[in-house]
Amino acid sequence: MTMIPKEAKIFDPNDAATGSNGAELLDSSVVKRGDQWHMFLAGQAHGFGAPRLYSATLPTGAPLSAAGWQLTRDTSGELIPLAAPSAQGTWDANGGRHCPSYVRGFDPQTNRWIERIYYAGGAEFIWGPYTIGYLEWDGTAWQPQSEPAFHATEDWEHGSVYEPNLIYHDGKWKMWYVAGSNHEKYLAHGYSESEDGRTWGAHTLFAPADMFLFDFCVRPRGDSFDAIFARVALGDSIPPETGLWHCRADAPHGDLKQWSEPVQIMTAEDRGWHTGPWKPSLVFDEQKSQRALIFFDGLYNTGAGGPFPFAFTLGCLELDLPE
Template sequence: MNFTVNEPIKLFDQLDGYGGIHNVLGLGDPHVVKIQNQWWMFIGGFQTNFKNNVFTASLPEGKTLSSNEWRITTKSGNPSMANPIVENSKKGSWDYFGFHTPFYASGIDANGDIVERVYYTGRGSRKVVDNTSPYSIGLIEKRGGVWQRHPTPVLVGTTESINVLEPKVSYIEGKWRMWYVTTRQETGKKGTPQYSVKYVESDDGLHNWSQPKTLFTEDENFYDATVHKSNRGGYEMAVCRSTNLYGRQPFPKQGLWLLEGSKPNGDRENWSRVPELILDCDEGLEWYRNGIGYPNGYYGESEHNQDTLYLFFTGLHQKRNWLTISLSKLIKRELPPFPSPFYFTIGKVELKRNNSPL
C-alpha cells in the first residue's frame, strides 16, 4: 500500500495517570468515531471497583483527527471522576464483572429507526485471562438520549470455542456486519494463544446472525480486525495479534498489519493475500513493544490530509516491574502507578499514503 509511517504518539498512558481522574486505574481499547461534527472515543476502563466499564473522550467540536486535544468525559461537577456511559450490571448477570472492548455503530433497527449502539465483550468471570466463565458479546443502545444496556448477549460461543469477544460492528449497505474473535480460553501466563477471527451479519444487529465465516484461522493467530473505507475506493482492514501481556517468549509476533479488499465482508479471498506489516513492535517504542491491540481509524477529511490514515490503538508497555517503574517515577518526583501486571497506553499513528507508483 506504500505508506510513510510517522512515529506513533501517546494520547493516554496508564503509567502517567489521567490528569487527576481517580476512579479508573487503566484505559484501553479505543474506538474513534465521528458523531455529528465531533470526534468521540469510546474506551474500555478498569475501575477502582475492579470492574470494567465504557467511558468516552472527545476532541473539541470542529477539530480534526490531526488534533491530539482529547479530553476524557467526566461526571458533571466532578472533574476527578470519569463518567461511564452506563452503570455496571447487577450481581448474577452474564456480564457482571465488566464491559470490555467497546465499539460504536449507528444504523437502522428492525423498526426502521436510526439507533446508536456500543457493542462490547461481557465478562462473567473474575479473571480477565484464563477465564472460568465464557466471554459473550452484548450491546448498549442509545434511545431518547439515554444509554441502556441490552439485558442478554447478542452473540455467544459454541461448545468447541465457548468465548466470543472483540466485536467490531459496522452498519454498511443495509447490514449490521460484525468481525469478532473466538477462542477456547483467553490466554494468560501459560498456554498457547488460539484465536480465530470470524465474520457474521444481521439485518437488525440483534438476531438471526448469519453462519460464521472464518477470516483468519488459529494458525495465523490474528486478533482484532477492524474495517474502514479506503480513500481509493473499497475497504481496508487493520489487524493485530493478542498482546504479549506477560512478556512471554516465544510468543506470536506483535505488530500492526493492513489488508485491502473490495467489499466489507468475511471472505478471505476478498482481502490481501499477505497482510502488510505497518508497525513492528520489536523495532518500536517502549510503550507498545509488548504488543498492539484494537487498531481502528479513518482517512483525513480535508484536501490536505485526505491521503493520511489516522489509526488509533492500544499499546502494551514492555516495562512491567512495578517497583522499578515506581522508583523511576519517584526520582522524577512523579506519583507511581497503581500496581498492575501490565500497563496500557492509548496511541495514534499517522500513515501518509505515497502517490508514487509502486
C-alpha cells in the same frame, strides 16, 4: 508527499500529562458524531475492578487529531461511565465490559437508524469467557441490554467470543470477532452477519487460529475498504509478525483470503511506553484520504514486581496508507 509515520501517546495511568489520573483506559473506538469526534473506551477508573465503558472527546468542531482528547468526568473529577454497571449475576456483571465498537445502522424492527456500541461482556471473570452485546443510544443516554446479542455456538469458538468490530454495509450488520482465549493460547477469528444486529446468521471462520489475528477493524474509503488488524504473541517469545497490519478489498469480505496481501505497518518493538500493539481503531483524515490515524493499545513493564507488573496505554499511529 508521503508523511513519515509518527506515534503519539494519548493515555497512560502513570503519566500525569495525559490526564489519565491513574485510570487505565484502552480499547478505543473512534467516531465523529455530528460536529464532534468521540472516543469510546474500556478500562478501570482506579486500576482495579470490573472494566467499564467510558468516553473522551475532542472540542466541538476540532479536526481529528491524536492530541487534545478530554476524558468525560463529573464535577468531582470522577470518570463518568457510559452506562451503570449491570446487576450481579447478569451476562456482563463481574467480568465487566470490554473492547467497544461503535456502529450506526438501520433497525428494520423499529424502522429507524440507530447508534450502538457493541462490546464483550464477562459474567464471572475479567479474563472471560465472553459473550457480545451492546449499548443503544436512545437520544439522551446509552442504554444497556438485559441479554447478549451474540454468543459462541461453534466448536472452533471454544465457548468465548469477544473483540467485536462492526460496520453496517449493504443492508447488513457485519461483525468480525475473536473466538477462544489468551490463556488457552487459542485465538481464531470469526465473521457473522445480521439483518438487525440482534439475531445473527452463520458463524464462519475468517482467519485460522495459528495466525493469532486480533481486532480486524474495517473502514470504507472511496469505493473500496481498508482494514487494520493486529497479530499478537501469546508465548514467551515475540515473533516478528507481531504488530499491526494493513490490507484492502473491493468489499468487506468475510474471509481473509479475499483481502489483499497484508502489509505490516507496526512491529512490537519496545517504545518505552508501549510494546506489542493491538486493538486498532482506524479513522481516515477528512481532508486527506490517504492519511490514517490508527488508535491502538499497548503496555509496558512498570518495574513494580508482583504477578502483573504492567500498565496499559493508548496511543495513535499516524501515517499515509496507499490508495
